[in-house]
Amino acid sequence: MRSVTIKDVAGRAGVSTATASRVLSGHPSTSPAARTAVEQAVADLGFRPNAQARSLRRTTTQxxxxxxxxxxxxxxxxxxxxxxxxxxxxxxxxxxxxxxxxxxxxxxxxxxxxxxxxxxxxxxxxxxxxxxxxxxxxxxxxxxxxxxxxxxxxxxxxPDNRTGIHEAVEHLLGLGHRRIGYIAGPQSTSTGRERLRAYQEAISGTAADDDGGLVHVGDFQAASGAAGAHALLDLADPPTAVLAADSLMSIGAIGVCNERGVAIGADLAFVGYDDIEAFTLLNPALTVIAHDVxxxxxxxxxxxxxxxxxxxxxxxxxxxxxxxxxxxxxxxxxxxx
Amino acid sequence: MRSVTIKDVAGRAGVSTATASRVLSGHPSTSPAARTAVEQAVADLGFRPNAQARSLRRTTTQxxxxxxxxxxxxxxxxxxxxxxxxxxxxxxxxxxxxxxxxxxxxxxxxxxxxxxxxxxxxxxxxxxxxxxxxxxxxxxxxxxxxxxxxxxxxxxxxPDNRTGIHEAVEHLLGLGHRRIGYIAGPQSTSTGRERLRAYQEAISGTAADDDGGLVHVGDFQAASGAAGAHALLDLADPPTAVLAADSLMSIGAIGVCNERGVAIGADLAFVGYDDIEAFTLLNPALTVIAHDVxxxxxxxxxxxxxxxxxxxxxxxxxxxxxxxxxxxxxxxxxxxx
DNA sequence: CGATTCCATGGAATCGATTCCACAAGTATG
DNA sequence: CATACTTGTGGAATCGATTCCATGGAATCG
Structure with missing residues (x-):
């Protein structure tokens, strides 16, 4: 069960471990005779260099x-x-x-x-x-x-978190939406913070409503997207459009809309994040902010x-x-x- | 830039490397004095044992x-x-x-x-x-x-590849389907082979059509599911129900149905594989063969x-x-x- | 109180591969 | 033909942590 070492290879090839090592690492100073002998021994014994030992001696682990x-x-x-x-x-x-x-x-x-x-x-x-x-x-x-x-x-x-969100908000404003909900990512991440900030920038100074109740902060997991959707839909004056800041929260939110009989595309406009193949299968397919992963x-x-x-x-x-x-x-x- | 070794720790703690090592690996034979000294030195120097060296000496890498x-x-x-x-x-x-x-x-x-x-x-x-x-x-x-x-x-x-497929086919037969298409996985995998075999078993001897044209062999990737959907829908007498042998091929096939205006659930019954969250969002949601990943x-x-x-x-x-x-x-x- | 056990400890060997160094044999140059 | 230079090679040091073994001192026992 003990594994084959370079010593075994060297022994079988009739050379020193130094020479065997040179052959293995392609060092130029090796004779053709030594090369074939070592290669034959490696093949015969099924030698596989121990990456630990190699990394220890070299300073790199690849x-x-x-x-x-x-x-x-x-x-x-x-x-x-x-x-x-x-x-x-x-x-x-x-x-x-x-x-x-x-x-x-x-x-x-x-x-x-x-x-x-x-x-x-x-x-x-x-x-x-x-x-x-x-x-x-x-x-x-x-x-x-x-x-x-x-x-x-x-x-x-x-990713350029700002531009995608701005485009999405402008797109929704252009469609006539004035109450745009946002399911944000965790504020402990830069993507969560930048996207929320971009949403707030994009909204402020426009015809859109800008009250804090339209923002629900989640954690990039599906369950928090679901919670966000419930919270937004339960508002006295619910949003007519919703953005979610990542794909899993989008999934959670869409699931809740389906459960509650809120028809996406008709009752509620929805913009997801990340262009996942499955999002194109939805009916209607999902508008998303995409980037080149x-x-x-x-x-x-x-x-x-x-x-x-x-x-x-x-x-x-x-x-x-x-x-x-x-x-x-x-x-x-x-x-x- | 040279990283801290156990020698540095031992030196700073005023003990030998042997003792330092024993403290670090929780060996019982260590004095409280040595223990605190070594622990202090580890903290001061930010020592992190070299996993390569450790694995080399022990026979295990964890x-x-x-x-x-x-x-x-x-x-x-x-x-x-x-x-x-x-x-x-x-x-x-x-x-x-x-x-x-x-x-x-x-x-x-x-x-x-x-x-x-x-x-x-x-x-x-x-x-x-x-x-x-x-x-x-x-x-x-x-x-x-x-x-x-x-x-x-x-x-x-x-997974029990056989039972899931049998249940699915019986379910479809029960709904009155007689032409049941199958998008199979690669026959170089056991799951691909077993599921195809289960489909064939489940079909044979029943009222369902059993011609080879209803089977399209893919490779567990989305593109092959799309190709399979095209092939099946292009048949002179296309299937009224389709099963796909994994999630990615299901996604590819559903995409093609959407493109071609084939309404899943109405024009065509569809059974997918693996219970992916996104599948529950489809409208109608997807019937799937699921297992406990x-x-x-x-x-x-x-x-x-x-x-x-x-x-x-x-x-x-x-x-x-x-x-x-x-x-x-x-x-x-x-x-x- | 002397003999035995136990404990903490340090020196040194060890894991497997790489590489420095020295050396011998062969080749080129004056 | 002597000197310098190249080439292939093996012995031994090395990387960093673990562990065997020996040792000295403290504790325990008859």
């Missing part, structure tokens, strides 16, 4: 950490896929951690990533600068993706590779855009119209 | 490998989440690999997992016994999840932990069940009715 808040959120699942594929191109293995939208689990994973000596870290962080002090002070090359942390000197690649994931890896190489990386903001579909095609009904 | 075919498939995303949470309970870190429904990528990840010396592997495999010879011969404790490999002596936890993920970890401990693990089959919703409530229309 491993990237990826820390996401919720793998069940399709946006992050897509992001994980994009990051992993791009990391593979650079010869990196992706070590994946799911923080479960919990600061404690995030901290545990930071520890794990540091212990595993990943060469770099891509994270969609939560919490503030203080709670991230561990990582920020560790010197580990890090890139933030999707979310950023104010005041942290870490390059990031994130693949570009974000690939870009994050490329930035991190640059940071690891010691180059300066500029933070990037990727455009968001509104995709108008049936869920916002009609003008509002009822007293507000 | 790491599990998880190899899935497609993280963007919500079923596998849920599975990944369940596995990771349960693994954490046992003190294991999950090293995650996404094979992208490709046998080559799967092989690469097997190599990586072996090199990383994971303590055990949970995989939803593809290919046949020959292509998995590497893993099967390696002696690495392994558990298969969702999918199995015929003739491989590896414990597995998988969480139990499967947790069960896989528990089995693997047993295998690692040298215990025998019995393969398990988890029940599937049909959840009837609006997409199959109506009787068929048209000439076949």
């Amino acid at each position: 491993t990237l950490g990826l820390l996401l808040p919720d793998i069940r959120n399709p946006f992050f699942a897509d992001l994980a896929h994009a990051v992993e594929q791009r990391a593979r191109d650079f010869g990196y293995l992706t070590l994946f951690g799911n923080a479960n939208e919990s600061v404690e689990q995030q901290d545990r994973y930071f520890d794990v990533m540091l212990s595993q000596r990943v060469d770099g870290l891509i994270a969609a962080p939560q919490g503030d600068r203080a709670s991230l002090a561990g990582i920020l002070g560790s010197g580990l090359p890090t890139v933030f993706v999707d979310r950023v942390i104010d005041g942290a000197d870490v390059p990031s690649i994130s 693949d570009a974000m994931g690939r870009g994050a890896v490329e930035m991190l590779v640059a940071v690891i190489a010691g180059e300066a990386a500029e933070s990037r903001v990727l455009p968001s855009r509104l995709i108008v579909r049936g869920s916002t095609m009609d003008s509002p009904k009822g007293p507000s119209a | 790491t599990l490998g998880l190899l899935l075919p497609d993280i963007r498939n919500p079923f596998f995303a849920d599975l990944a989440h369940a596995v990771e949470q349960r693994a954490r309970d046992f003190g294991y870190l999950t090293l995650f690999g996404n094979a992208n429904e490709s046998v080559e990528q799967q092989d690469r990840y097997f190599d990586v997992m072996l090199s990383q010396r994971v303590d055990g592997l949970i995989a939803a495999p593809q290919g046949d016994r020959a292509s998995l010879a590497g893993i099967l011969g390696s002696g690495l404790p392994t558990v298969f999840v969702d999918r199995v490999i015929d003739g491989a002596d590896v414990p597995s936890i998988s 969480d139990a499967m993920g947790r069960g896989a970890v528990e089995m693997l932990v047993a295998v690692i401990a040298g215990e025998a693990a019995e393969s398990r089959v988890l029940p599937s069940r049909l959840i009837v919703r609006g997409s199959t409530m109506d009787s068929p229309k048209g000439p076949s009715a």
Whole structure:
């Protein structure tokens, strides 16, 4: 059961471990004879180098950490896929951690990533600068993706939260909506804060109602979207249009509308976040604020590779855009119209 | 930039590395004085043990490998989440690999997992016994999840593919359907094969039409579900009901129905696979064959932990069940009715 | 009170691969 | 033909933490 080591290989090939190692790592100073002997021995014994031992001696592990808040959120699942594929191109293995939208689990994973000596870290962080002090002070090359942390000197690649929301609000105003509800993300995340702020900016100074009761703050999970939908629909003067700040809350909210017999597209205009395939299947299909997840994931890896190489990386903001579909095609009904 | 080692800790605490190590790993033979000194030094220096060095010396890495075919498939995303949470309970870190429904990528990840010396592997495999010879011969404790490999002596936890399909077909027969189309999964996977076989069994000997044209074999990706829907709807005598063998193909097929103006639930009955939250939002909501993903993920970890401990693990089959919703409530229309 | 056990401790070996260094043999240059 | 330079090689040090073994001192026992 003991696994095959380079010593066994060297012994069988009749060379020293030094030579065997050189052959394996493609060092130029190796004779053809040694090369074939070692390769034959490797094949015969089924040798597989021990990554632990190699990483210990070299200072690099050829491993990237990826820390996401919720793998069940399709946006992050897509992001994980994009990051992993791009990391593979650079010869990196992706070590994946799911923080479960919990600061404690995030901290545990930071520890794990540091212990595993990943060469770099891509994270969609939560919490503030203080709670991230561990990582920020560790010197580990890090890139933030999707979310950023104010005041942290870490390059990031994130969506343009402002423009998408502005376009959506203007679109709804153009359709005649004056009571526009908003289901916000957690204010402990930059995306949650920026999107809420953008909503407030977009509303203020327009014909739209601007009372705080139209905002429900959730936590990016489906249940909070459902709670938000109930709260908004229970208002004495309910909104005629609703925006939700991520895909899971959109799902929760739409479910509640269906239960309560509120017809999306007819009784209520709805704008979701993130362009998930299933959203196009709804009847009517969902108007969404979309961004290019693949570009974000690939870009994050490329930035991190640059940071690891010691180059300066500029933070990037990727455009968001509104995709108008049936869920916002009609003008509002009822007293507000 | 050089990271803090146990030597630095020992030096600062005024003890040997042996004593420092004993304090850190909770060895009983340590004096309170040594303990506090070492703990203080660890805190002062921000010491984090090097997992590589530790794993090299011990034979264990406290790491599990998880190899899935497609993280963007919500079923596998849920599975990944369940596995990771349960693994954490046992003190294991999950090293995650996404094979992208490709046998080559799967092989690469097997190599990586072996090199990383994971303590055990949970995989939803593809290919046949020959292509998995590497893993099967390696002696690495392994558990298969969702999918199995015929003739491989590896414990597995998988869904009861047969019963769910039988219930679905009987349900459709009961509604009067006689032309029941089937969008099958790839025949290189056990789930693809077993579900197709179950469909054929369930159909044969009944009043339903049993010609091969009603079956379209896809690859568990959305595009193949779309292709299957086109093929079935283009038949001279198209089906009045369709089953799809996984969630992504269901999404693809439903999209095509929407495009072509085929009203699901009215013009066409549709049964999907896997109970994804978004499926309940469709109008009408989707009838699906569901299984308990969480139990499967947790069960896989528990089995693997047993295998690692040298215990025998019995393969398990988890029940599937049909959840009837609006997409199959109506009787068929048209000439076949 | 002497002998035995127990406990905390440090020195050194160890895990497996890489790499520095020294050396021998072969090739090129004056 | 002597010197310098290249090339392939093996011995041994190294990475950082763990653990075996030996040792000295305190506690326990007959």
